Amino acid sequence: MNAVTSGVDAVRPPAPRVPWMVWTSAAATTAVVVGSVWDISWHISVGRDTFWTPPHLLIQLCAAIGGLTAVYLIARTTFGSDAMARTQSVRVFGLRAPLGAFMCGWGALAMLTSAPFDNWWHEAYGLDVKVVSPPHMLLAVGAMGIVYGGFVLTMAQLNRASEEVSERIETMFIALIGVLMAGAQAELIEYSSKELMHSAIFYRAFVFAYPAQLALVRRISRRRWACTTAAAVYLVLSLAQEWVLPLFPAEQKLGPVFQRVPYMAPVGFPVMMIAPAIVLDLLWTRMARWNGWVQGAIAGVAFLASFVLVQWPFADFLMSPLSRNWVFGTHYQFYMMSPAPPGARSEFFAYETTRAAFWRGMAIAAVTAMATSRIGLAVGAWMRRIQR
Amino acid sequence: MKTRVVAAALLALVIAQPAAAHIGSPDVYFEGSAGDYRMLVVVRMPRVIPGVAEIEVRSLSDGLRDVRVTPMRIRGLGSDLSPVADIAERVADRPGVYRAQLWLMLRGAWKVHIVANGDRGTGELSVPVGAVSSETRPMQRGMRWILGVLAVLLVAGAIAIVGAGVREGMTRPGTDPSPATIRRARIAMIRAAVLIGGLVGLGDLWWRAAAADADRAVYKTPQVTATLVDPRTLSLKIASSNTERWAERVGLNDLVPDHGHLMHLFLIRDPGMDFLVHLHPTQESRERFVQELPSMPAGRYRVFADIVHGTGFPETEIGEVALPQIVSGLPRGDDSLTPALSLLAGPQTDSAPLTGGFRMFWLNSSGTLRAGEPIWLKFHVEDSAGRPAANLEPYMGMAGHLVVVRIDWQVFAHLHPAGSPPMAALELANRPPMAGFESATDGRTAARDPANGAATVALEPAKGPGMAVHAGHAAVDVAPAFRSASSSEITFPYGFPQAGYYRLFVQVKRAGRIETGVFDAQVSESGHLGN
Numbered sequence: 020m021n022a023v024t025s026g027v028d029a030v031r032p033p034a035p036r037v038p039w040m041v042w043t044s045a046a047a048t049t050a051v052v053v054g055s056v057w058d059i060s061w062h063i064s065v066g067r068d069t070f071w072t073p074p075h076l077l078i079q080l081c082a083a084i085g086g087l088t089a090v091y092l093i094a095r096t097t098f099g100s101d102a103m104a105r106t107q108s109v110r111v112f113g114l115r116a117p118l119g120a121f122m123c124g125w126g127a128l129a130m131l132t133s134a135p136f137d138n139w140w141h142e143a144y145g146l147d148v149k150v151v152s153p154p155h156m157l158l159a160v161g162a163m164g165i166v167y168g169g170f171v172l173t174m175a176q177l178n179r180a181s182e183e184v185s186e187r188i189e190t191m192f193i194a195l196i197g198v199l200m201a202g203a204q205a206e207l208i209e210y211s212s213k214e215l216m217h218s219a220i221f222y223r224a225f226v227f228a229y230p231a232q233l234a235l236v237r238r239i240s241r242r243r244w245a246c247t248t249a250a251a252v253y254l255v256l257s258l259a260q261e262w263v264l265p266l267f268p269a270e271q272k273l274g275p276v277f278q279r280v281p282y283m284a285p286v287g288f289p290v291m292m293i294a295p296a297i298v299l300d301l302l303w304t305r306m307a308r309w310n311g312w313v314q315g316a317i318a319g320v321a322f323l324a325s326f327v328l329v330q331w332p333f334a335d336f337l338m339s340p341l342s343r344n345w346v347f348g349t350h351y352q353f354y355m356m357s358p359a360p361p362g363a364r365s366e367f368f369a370y371e372t373t374r375a376a377f378w379r380g381m382a383i384a385a386v387t388a389m390a391t392s393r394i395g396l397a398v399g400a401w402m403r404r405i406q407r
Numbered sequence: 408m409k410t411r412v413v414a415a416a417l418l419a420l421v422i423a424q425p426a427a428a429h430i431g432s433p434d435v436y437f438e439g440s441a442g443d444y445r446m447l448v449v450v451r452m453p454r455v456i457p458g459v460a461e462i463e464v465r466s467l468s469d470g471l472r473d474v475r476v477t478p479m480r481i482r483g484l485g486s487d488l489s490p491v492a493d494i495a496e497r498v499a500d501r502p503g504v505y506r507a508q509l510w511l512m513l514r515g516a517w518k519v520h521i522v523a524n525g526d527r528g529t530g531e532l533s534v535p536v537g538a539v540s541s542e543t544r545p546m547q548r549g550m551r552w553i554l555g556v557l558a559v560l561l562v563a564g565a566i567a568i569v570g571a572g573v574r575e576g577m578t579r580p581g582t583d584p585s586p587a588t589i590r591r592a593r594i595a596m597i598r599a600a601v602l603i604g605g606l607v608g609l610g611d612l613w614w615r616a617a618a619a620d621a622d623r624a625v626y627k628t629p630q631v632t633a634t635l636v637d638p639r640t641l642s643l644k645i646a647s648s649n650t651e652r653w654a655e656r657v658g659l660n661d662l663v664p665d666h667g668h669l670m671h672l673f674l675i676r677d678p679g680m681d682f683l684v685h686l687h688p689t690q691e692s693r694e695r696f697v698q699e700l701p702s703m704p705a706g707r708y709r710v711f712a713d714i715v716h717g718t719g720f721p722e723t724e725i726g727e728v729a730l731p732q733i734v735s736g737l738p739r740g741d742d743s744l745t746p747a748l749s750l751l752a753g754p755q756t757d758s759a760p761l762t763g764g765f766r767m768f769w770l771n772s773s774g775t776l777r778a779g780e781p782i783w784l785k786f787h788v789e790d791s792a793g794r795p796a797a798n799l800e801p802y803m804g805m806a807g808h809l810v811v812v813r814i815d816w817q818v819f820a821h822l823h824p825a826g827s828p829p830m831a832a833l834e835l836a837n838r839p840p841m842a843g844f845e846s847a848t849d850g851r852t853a854a855r856d857p858a859n860g861a862a863t864v865a866l867e868p869a870k871g872p873g874m875a876v877h878a879g880h881a882a883v884d885v886a887p888a889f890r891s892a893s894s895s896e897i898t899f900p901y902g903f904p905q906a907g908y909y910r911l912f913v914q915v916k917r918a919g920r921i922e923t924g925v926f927d928a929q930v931s932e933s934g935h936l937g938n
Contacts (some may be wrong), residue, residue, distance in 0.1 A: 029485065060542035065491075066490065067510055075835070080837065103580075106580045106581040107574050107580040108575070109571035109572065109573060109574070109575035110571060111564070111567045111568055111571045112564075112567060118568070118571060118572050118575075118576045121564075121567075121568050122568060124563060124564075125561065125564050125568060126896065128557070128560065128561060129561055131557075132554065132557040132558070132561065135553065135554065136554055138545060139554075140460075141552055142454075142458075142544075143543055143545075143615060143618075143621070144455060144457065144618065144620075145455045145456060145457040145458055145545055145621065145624075146457035146459070146510070146538065146545060147513065152617065153610055153613055153614050153617065156610075175576075177569060179580065246568025259576070270490075270491050271490045271491065272489075272490050272491045273479055273490055273510050273512060274416060274477070274479050274480065274485060274488075274489065274490045274510070275479065275480045275483075275486070275488075275512065276485055276488040276489065276490050276511065277484050277485045277514060278488070279488060350516060353710070357484055364650070401572075403578070404574055404577055405572075406576060406577060406578060406579055407575055407576050407578070
């Protein structure tokens with residue numbers, strides 16, 4: 020009997036437990052998100068940066084974790100003697116490793132490539148005046164490679180282990196999506212100011228990232244309030260940066276200084292992502308088994324409608340004097356913004372100059388939300404099926 | 408030598424490289440005093456703004472302990488708030504030399520505020536700097552290869568990962584992918600290749616758009632159109648520079664006088680550089696100036712018009728004009744004309760005849776000149792008996808004016824004993840904040856002459872109650888030559904920007920008469936910069 024049992028154990032995958040890759044994935048994701056938020060705050064408070072500023076080191080830590088994870092797993096699987104590991108691997112360019120390891124390696128290489136590219140970009144076209152540039156996009160795509168590579172490593176283990184995703188790992192996964200949402204807010208800072216919250220461009224920017232994240236977590240998790248939980252994590256983290264960063268002093272190291280900002284400026288009060296998260300969780304009980312394209316379309320429209328419905332009036336509040344306190348932080352300034360209007364940021368700015376342009380923008384936002392929701396659902400479905 | 412000069416002259420190109428003020432000579436060389444500390448300041452400008460300039464401060468006095476530098480706008484929003492000053496680093500093997508970086512984030516008029524500390528207390532000085540993008544360079548060959556290989560690796564890797572993800576990623580461990588799965592994987596790879604190709608294509612469009620955007624922000628030297636409107640009157644129409652995309656726009660309604668004149672106009676005969684006139688046209692309207700020409704020979708003339716804006720931003724507008732022989736009088740006031748031997752006659756290097764048997768000597772003529780290296784160009788005036796000339800006097804407030812022109816017209820610089828920044832910009836840069844320069848908006852400018860006949864520019868006290876003139880700002884010593892023991896010697900700090908052949912026109916005033924010494928210089932490629 021013992022012999023039979025041990026034989027069964029030998030072919031059965033090990034019981035689910037939190038594998039080390041989950042922790043490294045969490046560390047890489049957290050490093051790049053905290054680094055990004057800190058970096059944006061650095062740019063709007065201190066101004067000048069180098070390759071070696073602390074936020075940049077955190078972003079590089081993400082690349083290092085991803086790269087080392089990849090190198091270790093590829094070397095161990097390709098050249099090691101662990102036959103089991105080889106059967107659980109995929110093959111790329113003759114090398115063997117779990118799929119997620121290759122994704123991490125690819126992400127690290129992309130991040131590495133972005134460094135000389137960005138440096139050359141500065142020399143050719145000038146120092147950064149925009150967050151969104153081709154080399155920065157390559158850096159972001161590389162970071163996403165590492166983040167999602169970590170997710171794939173995790174999901175492959177869990178998908179093999181059992182049908183039920185273990186509580187701990189699912190909790191971590193949902194939390195990491197919340198962490199990613201906090202990072203996305205920092206990256207969208209050029210479009211996220213409260214002055215733009217009554218313009219379509221604000222919503223066009225946010226539907227680029229957030230519906231996919233909510234749809235992904237919705238498709239992977241089986242918890243009733245998975246999206247709401249992720250949005251709550253985002254809310255807490257975003258509030259933390261809003262409340263903690265200004266506690267630290269800052270002095271401007273880059274001119275021209277349009278106004279003195281003696282604190283580290285936060286990236287802004289969290290947007291009301293909790294509303295579409297709740298709506299998606301509520302809708303999911305009905306639409307869980309529907310066609311993916313229909314799910315994407317409904318999720319996208321529901322996302323945009325509920326987001327606009329809550330964010331629009333909330334923007335009115337953010338414009339009011341009641342929000343100029345440490346809780347909502349609308350009195351914080353960026354040193355490179357003019358202290359006089361329109362830089363004073365005390366009234367809405369109509370990005371779209373005509374009503375038609377506004378509605379065209381909102382229509383683009385709706386289509387984008389549907390598309391990114393669909394992508395999130397598809398990636399989620401794929402991740403549920405990953406075996407290696 | 409002569410053949411080479413001629414050959415180089417024949418190869419002359421018409422289009423000049425841009426630089427704010429001067430042409431093709433963007434770096435700033437300035438000798439002045441921060442309190443009791445005399446120093447030479449060299450600012451090497453980046454090719455693109457926003458960018459990082461390098462500043463080198465060489466102490467010419469004892470007792471200096473540390474130097475702090477801060478780049479700031481001269482005028483406008485942000486000009487009254489400074490970022491944290493950078494402590495310039497001492498250069499290890501060169502005592503008294505300090506270096507730092509200057510981050511210039513906007514195109515337009517900047518100044519470097521320098522604070523010197525040492526045994527003789529604290530002194531301050533501001534040096535104006537015109538920040539413009541001069542070119543966007545294509546990617547270097549090596550970098551193209553490195554990034555190209557990495558890009559191919561990333562694209563191939565992404566496609567391979569997609570294939571592996573579908574082929575084996577979806578297959579249970581320990582089992583081989585089915586033929587159907589393998590087929591699906593191939594289709595997925597083709598789709599991924601198309602998708603990635605599309606994304607790379609979009610990225611390429613984005614890149615091109617960003618590059619075009621940067622190109623549009625490159626400063627283009629504005630053109631001045633010169634026309635002879637009657638037998639002896641030259642009409643000049645100046646143009647706005649292409650600063651529509653700059654945060655700091657540059658218009659034409661804010662010109663300020665430099666040495667008492669809104670425009671310093673230089674006409675140099677082409678080819679040969681055998682005739683120079685230095686004139687000061689009168690502004691008639693926002694963009695139109697007129698000048699009565701002195702008697703001068705017919706020919707094709709290159710036109711260089713120096714102006715300074717109320718923001719402290721200097722420009723040199725360029726053009727060409729073909730003139731018949733002008734029959735008129737002698738130049739009047741501060742105007743002057745200089746006939747010279749043609750470039751084709753061979754280089755004029757060590758001495759130049761002046762009137763009345765006086766002679767001007769170029770004391771550096773025997774040394775090697777290298778591009779990018781700061782040097783004091785020294786000239787000495789002697790009377791007919793070989794004695795130092797004792798009767799030199801200020802010419803428009805300066806001990807002398809030096810016009811440097813490369814023989815292919817790619818470089819033009821108008822220098823003073825203080826260096827390359829225009830005096831008006833220097834004065835604006837050293838004004839206390841908020842003092843304001845009274846520039847008119849109707850096209851005529853009423854600012855007072857910043858350096859009328861004085862070797863030292865004494866700045867006007869700040870206007871308004873409670874605004875004291877800061878000690879460090881109270882005066883800018885701009886004429887070191889007059890402080891030296893021998894007033895017959897004039898020095899100009901400068902660094903030739905590129906290798907090549909240059910003609911130097913040195914203008915001084917003696918016994919009420921403006922005299923010009925003409926010299927030729929050969930400049931070699933740079934050795935190592937900064938020595």
